[in-house]
Amino acid sequence: MSTKSPSTSHPSGSDGAEGTGPIVELRGVGKSFGNIRALSGIDLKVGTGEVTCILGDNGAGKSTLIKIISGLHEPSTGEYRVDGEPVRFTSPREALDHGIATVYQDLAIVQLMPVWRNFFLGSELTTGAGPLRRLDTGRMRTICDQELQKMGIEVASVDMPVQNLSGGQKQVLAIARAIYFGARVLILDEPTAALGVKQSGVVLKYVSAAREAGLGVVLITHNPHHAFLVGDHFVVIKLGEMELDRPRSELSLEHLTHHMAGGAELDALEHELERGQEPEADPSHGVGHGQT
Amino acid sequence: MSTKSPSTSHPSGSDGAEGTGPIVELRGVGKSFGNIRALSGIDLKVGTGEVTCILGDNGAGKSTLIKIISGLHEPSTGEYRVDGEPVRFTSPREALDHGIATVYQDLAIVQLMPVWRNFFLGSELTTGAGPLRRLDTGRMRTICDQELQKMGIEVASVDMPVQNLSGGQKQVLAIARAIYFGARVLILDEPTAALGVKQSGVVLKYVSAAREAGLGVVLITHNPHHAFLVGDHFVVIKLGEMELDRPRSELSLEHLTHHMAGGAELDALEHELERGQEPEADPSHGVGHGQT
Amino acid sequence: MSQALASRAPSPEGNGSEKAVRVGQRSLARRFLSRPEFGSLIGAVVVFCVFFTVAEPFRQASSLSTVLYASSTIGLMAIAVALLMIGGEFDLSAGVAVITSAITAGMFSYQFSTNVWVGAGAALLVSLGIGFVNGMLLIRTRVPSFLITLSMFLMLQGLNVAVTKLVTGSVATRNIADMDGFDSASFVFAAEFSIGGFNLRATVIWWLVFAAVGTWVLLRTRVGNWIYAIGGNKESARAVGVPVNKVKIGLFMTVGFMAWFVGMHMLFQYNTVQSGEGVGNELLYIMAAVVGGCLLTGGYGTVIGAVIGAFIYGMTKQGIVYAGWDNNWVMFFVGAMLLTAVLVNAWVRTQANKR
Amino acid sequence: MSQALASRAPSPEGNGSEKAVRVGQRSLARRFLSRPEFGSLIGAVVVFCVFFTVAEPFRQASSLSTVLYASSTIGLMAIAVALLMIGGEFDLSAGVAVITSAITAGMFSYQFSTNVWVGAGAALLVSLGIGFVNGMLLIRTRVPSFLITLSMFLMLQGLNVAVTKLVTGSVATRNIADMDGFDSASFVFAAEFSIGGFNLRATVIWWLVFAAVGTWVLLRTRVGNWIYAIGGNKESARAVGVPVNKVKIGLFMTVGFMAWFVGMHMLFQYNTVQSGEGVGNELLYIMAAVVGGCLLTGGYGTVIGAVIGAFIYGMTKQGIVYAGWDNNWVMFFVGAMLLTAVLVNAWVRTQANKR
Amino acid sequence: SEEGGQQEEGGGDVETPDMTIAMITHQAEGDTFWDIVRAGAEDAAAKSNITLEYSANPEAGEQATLIRNAVDQDVDGIAVTLAKPDALQDAIDTAKDADIPVVGLNAGIEQWEEAGLQQYFGADETVAGEAFGERLNEVDAQKALCVIHEQGHVALEERCSSLEETFDGDSETLYVDGASMPDVSSGITARLQEDEDVDYVATLGAPFAMTALDAVEEAGSDAAVATFDTNRELVGALESGDVEWAIDQQPYLQGYLAVDGLWLYNTNGNVSGGGQPVLTGPEFIDQDNIDEVAEYAEEGTR
Numbered sequence A, B: 001m002s003t004k005s006p007s008t009s010h011p012s013g014s015d016g017a018e019g020t021g022p023i024v025e026l027r028g029v030g031k032s033f034g035n036i037r038a039l040s041g042i043d044l045k046v047g048t049g050e051v052t053c054i055l056g057d058n059g060a061g062k063s064t065l066i067k068i069i070s071g072l073h074e075p076s077t078g079e080y081r082v083d084g085e086p087v088r089f090t091s092p093r094e095a096l097d098h099g100i101a102t103v104y105q106d107l108a109i110v111q112l113m114p115v116w117r118n119f120f121l122g123s124e125l126t127t128g129a130g131p132l133r134r135l136d137t138g139r140m141r142t143i144c145d146q147e148l149q150k151m152g153i154e155v156a157s158v159d160m161p162v163q164n165l166s167g168g169q170k171q172v173l174a175i176a177r178a179i180y181f182g183a184r185v186l187i188l189d190e191p192t193a194a195l196g197v198k199q200s201g202v203v204l205k206y207v208s209a210a211r212e213a214g215l216g217v218v219l220i221t222h223n224p225h226h227a228f229l230v231g232d233h234f235v236v237i238k239l240g241e242m243e244l245d246r247p248r249s250e251l252s253l254e255h256l257t258h259h260m261a262g263g264a265e266l267d268a269l270e271h272e273l274e275r276g277q278e279p280e281a282d283p284s285h286g287v288g289h290g291q292t
Numbered sequence C, D: 001m002s003q004a005l006a007s008r009a010p011s012p013e014g015n016g017s018e019k020a021v022r023v024g025q026r027s028l029a030r031r032f033l034s035r036p037e038f039g040s041l042i043g044a045v046v047v048f049c050v051f052f053t054v055a056e057p058f059r060q061a062s063s064l065s066t067v068l069y070a071s072s073t074i075g076l077m078a079i080a081v082a083l084l085m086i087g088g089e090f091d092l093s094a095g096v097a098v099i100t101s102a103i104t105a106g107m108f109s110y111q112f113s114t115n116v117w118v119g120a121g122a123a124l125l126v127s128l129g130i131g132f133v134n135g136m137l138l139i140r141t142r143v144p145s146f147l148i149t150l151s152m153f154l155m156l157q158g159l160n161v162a163v164t165k166l167v168t169g170s171v172a173t174r175n176i177a178d179m180d181g182f183d184s185a186s187f188v189f190a191a192e193f194s195i196g197g198f199n200l201r202a203t204v205i206w207w208l209v210f211a212a213v214g215t216w217v218l219l220r221t222r223v224g225n226w227i228y229a230i231g232g233n234k235e236s237a238r239a240v241g242v243p244v245n246k247v248k249i250g251l252f253m254t255v256g257f258m259a260w261f262v263g264m265h266m267l268f269q270y271n272t273v274q275s276g277e278g279v280g281n282e283l284l285y286i287m288a289a290v291v292g293g294c295l296l297t298g299g300y301g302t303v304i305g306a307v308i309g310a311f312i313y314g315m316t317k318q319g320i321v322y323a324g325w326d327n328n329w330v331m332f333f334v335g336a337m338l339l340t341a342v343l344v345n346a347w348v349r350t351q352a353n354k355r
Numbered sequence E: 001s002e003e004g005g006q007q008e009e010g011g012g013d014v015e016t017p018d019m020t021i022a023m024i025t026h027q028a029e030g031d032t033f034w035d036i037v038r039a040g041a042e043d044a045a046a047k048s049n050i051t052l053e054y055s056a057n058p059e060a061g062e063q064a065t066l067i068r069n070a071v072d073q074d075v076d077g078i079a080v081t082l083a084k085p086d087a088l089q090d091a092i093d094t095a096k097d098a099d100i101p102v103v104g105l106n107a108g109i110e111q112w113e114e115a116g117l118q119q120y121f122g123a124d125e126t127v128a129g130e131a132f133g134e135r136l137n138e139v140d141a142q143k144a145l146c147v148i149h150e151q152g153h154v155a156l157e158e159r160c161s162s163l164e165e166t167f168d169g170d171s172e173t174l175y176v177d178g179a180s181m182p183d184v185s186s187g188i189t190a191r192l193q194e195d196e197d198v199d200y201v202a203t204l205g206a207p208f209a210m211t212a213l214d215a216v217e218e219a220g221s222d223a224a225v226a227t228f229d230t231n232r233e234l235v236g237a238l239e240s241g242d243v244e245w246a247i248d249q250q251p252y253l254q255g256y257l258a259v260d261g262l263w264l265y266n267t268n269g270n271v272s273g274g275g276q277p278v279l280t281g282p283e284f285i286d287q288d289n290i291d292e293v294a295e296y297a298e299e300g301t302r
């Protein structure tokens, strides 16, 4: 429907949300599936130039939360505001049109389609006008290849169906797409889950670049180190409810790790796994497996 | 076809492979898809009571390698031996019958089926005899629920279709299944990718328990800390070829991390992301983001 | 081994039972409401009520018996087709395969002057063989079952007519009513019992028997679990060791078996078989299964649903006749009733999921 | 914004080009071999060769013209049906919708004594309306399109007969050959050109035109990209902002449009329409699309493939006649040829993938 | 039928008792021939205060079920086409057990008595086919093509095989898909291109005769076209001589007489035919006598 080319489409991050108000705001939001209460009473603000990290156990409700933000689910209760205006998204298209781009945990890719078509799906580049308007396949192929390479991935051919990519390659594709079309808010659901060390680094760098460009970023991760490296604000969700909501200044990495994993239990685990360390073993490995 | 109940099915790990020989051995194995060479010249041995970690960039060929071991792909070149005998698996059933259990990166679950049916798929428990032999649904439900709880996951109902589970819950399900039916070799493809801190810890504990029970374990991970915590032997694959093949005693964590991520580049990244550290920031965070 | 691991590995305590915190209560009634076949059951009730109201003859017991009979011949096949569809495949040859089976038995007995049971045995072999060939072609070539069974459908359609003509010189088989074994076979496949004015046909009984067996297999046996799995995700099923190919062939042979059974009914009920018949019925079987909640893409559905689906069709088809609606409009009404049943079904499901 | 990010974010150097290391060369010829429609093309060539060898009359130009004509009426619809199928849906009502369109135009013109173009306009509205209703029902109720369009199929089948009977008093429409505008309409929809002994029918030309348009839309426009996406993974497509519902409705309306077009051909070629026709053709359209490589589950296929599929069917059906094979066996041969084409197709694909 | 307009028109004037008669045929959806049969039946019903329940299904089993439906409805008489006598026997017996008079029409001239029907109205397909074959002999045809538009259809096969029986020249059958005119057209064209000796094309239904004319032209053949059955469109073609003749078994008469026969039996105990079938044809319509029937064909009753 709408034909945005990434350069002209959205109001640039910094002047889009005037000054101080949060771009996206949730108030007392909850979501139930049948008799299962996945989420309740969530308050969240995403401001410009801010990385909000959402952390929590498996099944806590993190993905459900971002699916609400990105318009894939409607909340069962509570209020959702964008730029201070209450909204009711019935499709992700509307969220996209408000400048909210998302990388889903299940990646939202079409397995049978070629890599480049997936990259540009929903935001295809065209050339020509009137009845002769057509896909600019050459340019799309080139851009897709470039963007993937920038993230440290080189695929055999961008014409290959996505189903032949490795798990991490798929994830990079989804991230590269969201970053390329990135708007005012970038939402990443466990972006580094299947990524190698190098690719993870690149993604975190992009997150921090996005912050500096004035975007609001929502980052979900299970890795407190990743979170602490880039996050400005931390939200921990437990059994569908908010357990912690703190700015970076009021929190330490250890504190955060303990919140994420249930404290004392972790220490026990650490000792249990303790085994003959090699001489070169890093003395700080006590923190090292904080992220286990 | 075969109806194993987990208690009687497989020769117990320790006496299964007599003494010294590796259970699984690959010699010069390669795999091509059309004109894409995913893997070439891989040599690998998996012995009893040993955890072999396979590491490598995205798209390096790790998943392809374990798909060969688990009988999902036939190798294009090279030799595959189990207990010293050359084998040619045409289906994963045969690998399972040789005691090789796998957790795939794409999890091999059936989205529309209830949790407990997925858990026992292919190894259902039955009761009664002759024409009255039937699924022991009660027992299967109970066991499934218990096993998931042991791994720190509690689902609303084991009758729920798997598609309603969160990403991490699905992963735990696949791992719990492989561990429960675990045989002589346990293969885990990025088992902790989508897992929370707590669940990751549990999985690593299981891996180490499996080793102590005399199983051979193959673990794929992008997290060098996870790998170093449990691994006895490390293999790094790069662009489909083996780059490194070392026992734990010849390797340090830093060495490993550098191998995985391309060394010097990482340091640059670290500095680039450097930002105002809070007072409580752990002094050892330099290592901390080794795992980014 | 699992014991070993299980005892060794610690089990971290769940911190506060998640279930207690997050899962609302769901009454038994509500659970029932969300079963896949419940929607189609309500659809059936609606259709029943419509005809009960508008068609006076529909209210008689004898009409119910006719409706049940009409439903049963579709319903028997729908059971096998539903199983196949849950397993992720189609069989377009199912309609004519019924006739092939009847023709084989009829001609075999007549030409070789054997006991009709011998002919029935030959037909059983042929029917199972057709299913086997369908299945083998599918797994060997990996061509979609739609194409394999469509080819089979066309070939059987041609063979039915051509062979019958070749052998009997006409397009129908000879009457076998006076041959050895006819009475016993007729009793098994086409008996009719009168219970207080209510005519119960053998096919209706068999229909319920096979539905029970099918449900048992699907829900309470390992094979049933595998059927769901290969329909839902063939690759995953294969990866955990399900013998995908054997199950698929088995499913096609099940359809073959049922085609044989219904074919025998046709033969012993009507004594002769018209070789051109059966075309188009395959769609009715599929329709019954889908109305009953089977997904066309596989992996989901129940046998009971298919039974209800066939019953909806039978009621509609006969109900229109009882209601005396104009014959020219018959198809329109069948379509409209089907749509009604389907929409009611969809509505009920949405409601059930809301709770 | 992307520029901002792109310039700011560093681009890590690939360490040794992966492509160079791991990707073998693939010649242009081999690329062509692995295209989805190549297999069916070889299938078509094989069928062609068979008939070219065994049937002497098949070699004449005039025969080719007959074959092309027979293929084109199936093929035109197959184009639209293939697009719909790539988009992940079925339309079982496509066969009778053709007749509905022809009947509407014929009766409208005749009853209101208008120019036939007015009738054609009315029929276009009706046809697009049918597609729209199919699409709306689908997206509103989320019932599988198989059931929606099966209901529509039955209803249209009934309506065709009943309304025709009601209006004209018989089950065929009146002859409109002498009405205003017939000649021009006949030229557009049913012209025939003779080029050196070779009879070229208008439908054949239109077939190629629409195939080109369909291919263009599918491969070179945004909508085409969306069609693949919603057929491949509806949820993912929705998540990245593809207007799934609009595309689906559009696809159903495309089938409606094509049904109108073919209906107009039927009307202006044969002057009257039998209201009972069209039943069963929907399967032929689907068959053509699937033979041409479309996946029944959606997300994969080409328009060219569907064209080839229809051509295979047309060649087979007429080739058997040219070969003078025993006509009793006609369906058997059709099935066998279809199977041959499909198996060749499957074999070619496996070979192409091996390289 | 309840919706049918005719019943109200006629019903008022007649003082005879109400009755319901079921007519169950093996008609395929939307067939012109059966439309005329039904028109006759409805006219007879309207005239005599009869409610006519018309239903049809080409499959024998389904047709038997329809007879049972009628028995369930306790109708006053059943008229049935005996296309597949063996398959219907059971259902007919049920009707007789319920004391419902059953008459036959159109098909089953050989078997109606044995099947226990009370009366029979029709011209057998055999008779029609044989007459067609003889007419072909008269015009000195050498090779005829008999076009069957539904493979495996008993009545159609019967027409072709009895045509072959009496015809001295060669006769061949061609199967086409009657649900698709382009298929009929190209099938005939192809056959004529393949076999240039064919000099007569015999179609088994009036609409197919019109298509056959096109096909003959398309093939550049000079074969003549003749057909079974008539309809409105055929009149022009017969008048111009494009279609040489149509063999008519007067379907209107079959429907009319069957209903009327039942009415007579129910009201006055009459049985027509005296144990013999009441023949309604065959009759030839061609350029010479088309004027007599043209008007009725226009109304849809011939």
Ligand SMILES: Nc1ncnc2c1ncn2[C@@H]1O[C@H](COP(=O)(O)OP(=O)(O)OP(=O)(O)O)[C@@H](O)[C@H]1O
Residues within 6 Å of the ligand: A033, A036, A037, A038, A056, A057, A058, A059, A060, A061, A062, A063, A064, A065, A105, B155, B156, B164, B165, B166, B167, B168, B169, B194, B196
């Ligand atoms: N459609 C659904 N129907 C029923 N329950 C659902 C549905 N979707 C999610 N749930 C449940 O809601 C809870 C939260 O799921 P969610 O996917 O938001 O978790 P998460 O925090 O993203 O976990 P993870 O870290 O494992 O991805 C889970 O218990 C899940 O089982």
Ligand SMILES: Nc1ncnc2c1ncn2[C@@H]1O[C@H](COP(=O)(O)OP(=O)(O)OP(=O)(O)O)[C@@H](O)[C@H]1O
Residues within 6 Å of the ligand: A155, A156, A163, A164, A165, A166, A167, A168, A169, A194, A196, B033, B036, B037, B038, B056, B057, B058, B059, B060, B061, B062, B063, B064, B065, B105
């Ligand atoms: N079926 C296939 N056809 C073509 N190429 C394939 C196929 N499967 C895998 N590949 C390619 O082979 C390479 C190795 O894939 P593999 O899945 O083994 O990587 P991996 O090491 O598991 O990566 P990750 O860490 O991202 O999961 C990738 O470049 C991938 O694109």
Ligand SMILES: [Mg+2]
Residues within 6 Å of the ligand: A062, A063, A064, A105, A189, B166, B167, B168
């Ligand atoms: Mg999640």
Ligand SMILES: [Mg+2]
Residues within 6 Å of the ligand: A166, A167, A168, B062, B063, B064, B105, B189
């Ligand atoms: Mg992998």
